[in-house]
Amino acid sequence: MASSIASRVEASFRKQGLMDTLGARITRIEPGCVEITAPLTPATQQQQGFAHAGLTFAIGDSAAGYSALSVMPAETEVLTSEMSIHLLAPGAGEELIARGRVIRAGRRLVVAGADVFVRHKGEETLIATLIGTMVPVPV
Amino acid sequence: MASSIASRVEASFRKQGLMDTLGARITRIEPGCVEITAPLTPATQQQQGFAHAGLTFAIGDSAAGYSALSVMPAETEVLTSEMSIHLLAPGAGEELIARGRVIRAGRRLVVAGADVFVRHKGEETLIATLIGTMVPVPV
Amino acid sequence: MASSIASRVEASFRKQGLMDTLGARITRIEPGCVEITAPLTPATQQQQGFAHAGLTFAIGDSAAGYSALSVMPAETEVLTSEMSIHLLAPGAGEELIARGRVIRAGRRLVVAGADVFVRHKGEETLIATLIGTMVPVPV
Amino acid sequence: MASSIASRVEASFRKQGLMDTLGARITRIEPGCVEITAPLTPATQQQQGFAHAGLTFAIGDSAAGYSALSVMPAETEVLTSEMSIHLLAPGAGEELIARGRVIRAGRRLVVAGADVFVRHKGEETLIATLIGTMVPVPV
Numbered sequence: 129m130a131s132s133i134a135s136r137v138e139a140s141f142r143k144q145g146l147m148d149t150l151g152a153r154i155t156r157i158e159p160g161c162v163e164i165t166a167p168l169t170p171a172t173q174q175q176q177g178f179a180h181a182g183l184t185f186a187i188g189d190s191a192a193g194y195s196a197l198s199v200m201p202a203e204t205e206v207l208t209s210e211m212s213i214h215l216l217a218p219g220a221g222e223e224l225i226a227r228g229r230v231i232r233a234g235r236r237l238v239v240a241g242a243d244v245f246v247r248h249k250g251e252e253t254l255i256a257t258l259i260g261t262m263v264p265v266p267v
Numbered sequence: 268m269a270s271s272i273a274s275r276v277e278a279s280f281r282k283q284g285l286m287d288t289l290g291a292r293i294t295r296i297e298p299g300c301v302e303i304t305a306p307l308t309p310a311t312q313q314q315q316g317f318a319h320a321g322l323t324f325a326i327g328d329s330a331a332g333y334s335a336l337s338v339m340p341a342e343t344e345v346l347t348s349e350m351s352i353h354l355l356a357p358g359a360g361e362e363l364i365a366r367g368r369v370i371r372a373g374r375r376l377v378v379a380g381a382d383v384f385v386r387h388k389g390e391e392t393l394i395a396t397l398i399g400t401m402v403p404v405p406v
Numbered sequence: 407m408a409s410s411i412a413s414r415v416e417a418s419f420r421k422q423g424l425m426d427t428l429g430a431r432i433t434r435i436e437p438g439c440v441e442i443t444a445p446l447t448p449a450t451q452q453q454q455g456f457a458h459a460g461l462t463f464a465i466g467d468s469a470a471g472y473s474a475l476s477v478m479p480a481e482t483e484v485l486t487s488e489m490s491i492h493l494l495a496p497g498a499g500e501e502l503i504a505r506g507r508v509i510r511a512g513r514r515l516v517v518a519g520a521d522v523f524v525r526h527k528g529e530e531t532l533i534a535t536l537i538g539t540m541v542p543v544p545v
Numbered sequence: 546m547a548s549s550i551a552s553r554v555e556a557s558f559r560k561q562g563l564m565d566t567l568g569a570r571i572t573r574i575e576p577g578c579v580e581i582t583a584p585l586t587p588a589t590q591q592q593q594g595f596a597h598a599g600l601t602f603a604i605g606d607s608a609a610g611y612s613a614l615s616v617m618p619a620e621t622e623v624l625t626s627e628m629s630i631h632l633l634a635p636g637a638g639e640e641l642i643a644r645g646r647v648i649r650a651g652r653r654l655v656v657a658g659a660d661v662f663v664r665h666k667g668e669e670t671l672i673a674t675l676i677g678t679m680v681p682v683p684v
Contacts, residue, residue, distance in 0.1 A: 143314035146321050149288065170284045180285035181328050181347045186321025208320045209515060210539055212351035212490060212629045214656050214676060216649040231674065232633040236514055236541070237487060239631050257648065259631060259676065261488060261539060263514070348654060349678055351490045351629060353517050353537060355510040370535065371494040375653055375680070376626060378492050396509065398492060398537065400627055400678060402653070421592035424599050427566065453560035459606050459625045460563050464599025486598045490629035 132202070133159055137194045140205065144190065152187050154194070160230040162194035167223050168246070179219025179246065179255070184226075188213065188242040188258040191228030196238040196262035199230050204264040209237070211260030219255045221248030231259065238262045271341075272298055276333045279344065283329065291326050293333070299369040301333035306362050307385070318358025318385065318394070323365075327352065327381040327397040330367030335377040335401035338369050343403040348376070350399030358394045360387025370398065377401045410480075411437055415472045418483065422468065430465050432472070438508040440472035445501050446524070457497025457524065457533070462504075466491065466520040466536040469506030474516040474540035477508050482542040487515070489538030497533045499526030509537065516540045549619070550576055554611045557622065561607065569604050571611070577647040579611035584640050585663070596636025596663065596672070601643075605630065605659040605675040608645030613655040613679035616647050621681040626654070628677030636672045638665030648676070655679045 134157045141147060141154055147164070150172055156163035164187045166172070174180040189211055197206040228242040241259040245252040273296045280286060280293055286303075289311055295302035303326045305311070313319040328350055336345040367381040380398040384391040412435045419425060419432055425442075428450055434441035442465045444450070452458040467489055475484040506520040519537040523530040551574045558564060558571055564581075567589055573580035581604045583589070591597040606628055614623040645659040658676040662669040 140314045144319060145309045145312045146319035149310045150321075171288045173284045175279045175282035176344060180283060180325065181350070182285050182289075182321060182325025185324045185328070185350075186319065189320050189324070205315060207357075208354055210351065210353045210488065210517075211320070211324075212349065212676070214349045214648070214678075215347055216656060218346075231631070239488075239633060257676070259629070259674065261631070349627065349656075351537070353509070353539070355517060370492070378494060378627075396537065398490070398535065400492070418592045422597060423587045423590045424597035427588045428599075448562045449566045451562045453557045454622060458561060458563035458603065459628070460567075460599060460603025463602045463606070463628075464597065467598050467602070483593060485635075486632055488629065488631045489598065489602075490627065492627040493625055496624075 133157065133198045137162060137198055140197065141194065146186060147190060150183060150186060159198050160195055162191050162198060162228045164191045164226045165223055168219065168221060179224055181215060184219060184224060184244050184256045185213050187224060187226040188244045188256060191226035192240040192242040192258055192260060193262055195228035195230050196240040199233045200264045203267055205267050206262050207265050209261040209263050211258055213256055213258045215256045217253055217255045219246045221246040223247050272296065272337045276301060276337055279336065280333065285325060286329060289322060289325060298337050299334055301330050301337060301367045303330045303365045304362055307358065307360060318363055320354060323358060323363060323383050323395045324352050326363060326365040327383045327395060330365035330381040331379040331397055331399060332401055334367035334369050335379040338372045339403045342406055344406050345401050346404050348400040348402050350397055352395055352397045354395045356392055356394045358385045360385040362386050411435065411476045415440060415476055418475065419472065424464060425468060428461060428464060437476050438473055440469050440476060440506045442469045442504045443501055446497065446499060457502055459493060462497060462502060462522050462534045463491050465502060465504040466522045466534060469504035470518040470520040470536055470538060471540055473506035473508050474518040477511045478542045481545055483545050484540050485543050487539040487541050489536055491534055491536045493534045495531055495533045497524045499524040501525050550574065550615045554579060554615055557614065558611065563603060564607060567600060567603060576615050577612055579608050579615060579645045581608045581643045582640055585636065585638060596641055598632060601636060601641060601661050601673045602630050604641060604643040605661045605673060608643035609657040609659040609675055609677060610679055612645035612647050613657040616650045617681045620684055622684050623679050624682050626678040626680050628675055630673055630675045632673045634670055634672045636663045638663040640664050
């Protein structure tokens with residue numbers, strides 16, 4: 129079971145061109161919890177050298193979305209319907225880690241969230257929190 | 268005046284590595300209204316070939332943020348404090364256009380939003396709407 | 407048609423005990439657009455004498471929700487799934503007017519919003535804007 | 546210290562006419578965490594007999610706001626700048642309990658949230674989660 133969830137999530141993730149462009153990779157998959165990690169490089173920063181909110185959002189949204197997909201029926205894909213992000217601290221460090229989780233799984237909607245951390249010299253700091261609505265779509 | 272606003276926005280935009288990575292460019296600057304356009308390519312799509320929510324968010328957030336910066340005092344930069352996005356339709360087409368606008372400019376906070384459109388064969392469709400809070404920070 | 411929409415919305419509204427408690431009434435119904443007005447009294451204010459965010463939210467949410475209901479199939483009721491509100495100015499005056507509208511009507515979800523104004527000595531000021539997701543539920 | 550926080554929060558709460566109208570009361574105050582409880586009656590329900598989203602929002606917003614106030618400097622009041630709410634389950638039971646908490650306390654902004662539970666026959670169920678931005682204002 130868990131392995132079929134993992135292969136579904138990984139197969140979908142590999143088709144996301146943006147995740148590849150951002151250097152993001154899946155670093156953990158459990159039912160209801162998916163983690164995505166991305167390096168912090170000049171190619172993904174904003175004007176002051178911190179992580180761009182667009183990067184933070186992109187991996188947080190994907191972590192939340194794949195957490196939702198991991199509890200959806202087989203033969204479905206997942207789309208973000210809406211998402212809100214609160215940015216709590218500047219993202220300064222080597223990489224960002226987004227930890228997604230399912231908050232409530234309904235048949236028609238899944239509410240999911242993610243916390244995004246920056247890792248700097250081995251220490252993690254929470255920089256953003258996301259919450260949003262995911263909808264299953266038939267493949 | 269308008270030209271000094273334009274040069275501040277453009278100077279800040281050029282330092283955003285992520286905008287360059289996404290192929291995004293500023294296509295209009297007026298006080299309170301900044302437009303950003305990005306091509307839709309395999310490098311920025313999600314698993315079904317549509318615009319990734321991360322791309323839509325990134326250019327919508329930048330369009331809203333620079334709209335806010337355009338009404339802030341000189342010698343400030345702008346940070347996103349929070350942002351919510353509603354995705355209204357799949358982004359299928361040649362390019363995305365994010366049109367930002369200031370909703371309310373306060374001294375400590377600016378509420379700004381953006382509508383994001385996809386352009387396909389010359390026709391534009393609204394695919395997302397964003398609203399959020401921007402804070403001025405001294406440079 | 408329009409009159410059957412109006413009677414559905416009015417019948418549902420009359421069952422909302424909270425709207426009665428707040429003194430709120432429907433002041434306009436058109437397909438996709440519902441307006442709700444509530445007096446500003448000590449019973450609904452916050453600690454500084456302005457409209458409480460809870461009042462502003464309550465009538466904005468109902469205006470958005472009934473705007474959504476007005477475009478849903480008969481034999482459905484509407485539930486708010488999520489809603490975000492940005493408060494733009496203090497609500498000081500005689501009454502609040504919430505003007506709802508449908509932003510995108512899907513089969514499973516309707517994205518709807520509302521602008522809330524305060525009326526003071528005949529003049530209206532925008533004090534809040536809401537956007538959220540409404541779901542149809544069978545009655 | 547803790548008692549001066551409690552008296553500030555209570556003094557402000559007593560001035561909120563809406564909380565009195567809703568029958569809401571503070572049931573716990575700790576630095577960074579305030580709990581507000583309100584009965585579920587016909588006067589605060591929506592059209593299907595559940596808690597109105599406006600009630601859930603009102604006490605969640607106040608719990609988050611007073612959690613924020615409890616960590617702000619003396620001689621300040623608190624205003625909600627923006628708030629998003631996700632409704633997770635219908636509120637059916639005897640009373641609602643909103644548990645607020647500070648997520649990040651900055652000098653100019655405090656990000657705070659609240660979880661809202663319904664209590665039915667002694668059992669609590671999470672029905673909503675809120676997150677938003679609070680701003681200190683001088684009294």
